[in-house]
Amino acid sequence: MENPRSLSTLLSISIAVLCIAPVAGVSLLANGTIGSRLRDQAGAGALDLSAQIADKLDRSMFERWQDIRMIGRIQETLETDSDPDRLRVKLETLQRSSPEYAWVGLASPEGKVLVSTGRLLEGADVSGRPWFRAGSRNMFAGDVHEAVLLAKKLPPNAKGDPLRFVDVAMPLRRADGVPLGVLGAHLSWSWGEEITASVLDVRGDRSESAEALIVSAEGDVLLGPEDLTGGKLDLLSLGAARQGGTRYGLETWPDGRDYLTAATLTAGHRDYPGLGWAVVVRQDADKVLAPIRRFQWNLALLGLGAALAAAFAGSVLAKRITRPLLEIAEAADRIREYDHDARIPYTRSYAEVFRLSSALVDLDARLRRRVAGRSKAPAA
Numbered sequence: 541m542e543n544p545r546s547l548s549t550l551l552s553i554s555i556a557v558l559c560i561a562p563v564a565g566v567s568l569l570a571n572g573t574i575g576s577r578l579r580d581q582a583g584a585g586a587l588d589l590s591a592q593i594a595d596k597l598d599r600s601m602f603e604r605w606q607d608i609r610m611i612g613r614i615q616e617t618l619e620t621d622s623d624p625d626r627l628r629v630k631l632e633t634l635q636r637s638s639p640e641y642a643w644v645g646l647a648s649p650e651g652k653v654l655v656s657t658g659r660l661l662e663g664a665d666v667s668g669r670p671w672f673r674a675g676s677r678n679m680f681a682g683d684v685h686e687a688v689l690l691a692k693k694l695p696p697n698a699k700g701d702p703l704r705f706v707d708v709a710m711p712l713r714r715a716d717g718v719p720l721g722v723l724g725a726h727l728s729w730s731w732g733e734e735i736t737a738s739v740l741d742v743r744g745d746r747s748e749s750a751e752a753l754i755v756s757a758e759g760d761v762l763l764g765p766e767d768l769t770g771g772k773l774d775l776l777s778l779g780a781a782r783q784g785g786t787r788y789g790l791e792t793w794p795d796g797r798d799y800l801t802a803a804t805l806t807a808g809h810r811d812y813p814g815l816g817w818a819v820v821v822r823q824d825a826d827k828v829l830a831p832i833r834r835f836q837w838n839l840a841l842l843g844l845g846a847a848l849a850a851a852f853a854g855s856v857l858a859k860r861i862t863r864p865l866l867e868i869a870e871a872a873d874r875i876r877e878y879d880h881d882a883r884i885p886y887t888r889s890y891a892e893v894f895r896l897s898s899a900l901v902d903l904d905a906r907l908r909r910r911v912a913g914r915s916k917a918p919a920a
Contacts, residue, residue: 554854582828583788586750586802590821593739593752594804597817600735601681602809604641604708604727607634609679612710612723615646624655631657640731642705643690646712647672649719660693666724675709675722682707683815684729684762697730704729706815732763736819749827757816764820767795777803778818790825798825864893868900875904 611630631644635657645656651667666672666689674680687694687703694703705726712720736752753764755778761768781787781803788802799822808814864887874882884900887893 579829582800582823583802586800586821586823587788587804589739589750590752590802590804590819593736593754593821594806594817594819596735596739597732597754597819598806598809598812598814600731601706601708601814602812604638604725605679605681605812607638608644608708608710608723608725612712615723616712616714616720627655628657628659631655640727642694642703642726642728644723644725646721646723648721649676651722654721661689664689671707671709671724671726672722675707675724676711676719679710680707681812681815682709683756684732687726690726697728706732729763736763750821750823753820753822755818755820757818762817773820775801775803775820777801778820781805781818793822799823800825800828861890864889864897868893868897872900 611634614630615627627646631646635641635644641657643657643660645653645661647653647666651665651669651672653661653664653666656662669688670685671680671682674682684704684706687705690705691703697703706729707724707726709722709724711722714720732754736754740750740752751765753768753773754762755764755773756762759772759774759778761771761773763769775791775793777787777789777791782805787804788800790798791801792798793801801820801822803818803820806814806817806819864885867885867887871882871884875884884904885897886901887897
């Protein structure tokens, strides 16, 4: 018959299970909860980054909007064609104070450029340009587009890419409503890059490995990595942002890699209505999740170490509990083998073993007295 397991083994296993189970459970729960919270914090950080860029774009466009409006309002009080040099000085002063203005000019109601910075395009017909048509009706902000008339008249940008502009324009009218012309400005799109870079730089370590993209209302990438600029971008976070839903999470991009992605829509500022741009911030998932995975791994190791320590402590405790019992059992075995020198140990380790040892010591003493009494009795 197979020998039953020892009490020490049973106690060791029981204590180990009772210790390891809650430690493992708490470790797994903490691992999942804290890991999820850290991922949410990373996502919220990316979302905050995109929101800062979006807000800065809106405020910068509002300032340009106000610049053109201020000059336009002043000019409406004057005879526009009476002193073109005076207006040119104003426009060029504005350009010097804000280098993002690639060109500012005033066109007649028929679309002929009357005055402009650097005299560029003076005399040219701009009646077919979108900024002129829209600006002849209302205050207008136009989306990013490549230079057309100015493409060969302005130096290329630092990267050698085609010049791209954002337009701001407004109609000029006399007090009696007679049109005076259209005041228009082309903003170099490089200012969008500068705004994006400035926010990322200020954020420092928190924006490490972060890339920011600006996407038009139609989904065209206006600013971003070279392999994406000019193409379409269709992302869950982008779609959710346009519908007012959750705007960050892990997504697989066209290059097949996973990125932590967050999107924020520009909303305009004050009376500047905005252009419906979305700012998308992405961070390589491996880089973002690496600290989280290290933390989870360290937490798992800590939990495993705690469980092993608990199991070892349980084994030591089980041996201490069973040692008095083993000593009593060994003494009883010796007595059973007629070892007259063997004695049941008297121990007070704990109540149960004290009762057992007391009872066996007393029983052993009685048996010895009985045996001794029989040996002294006279033979019949």
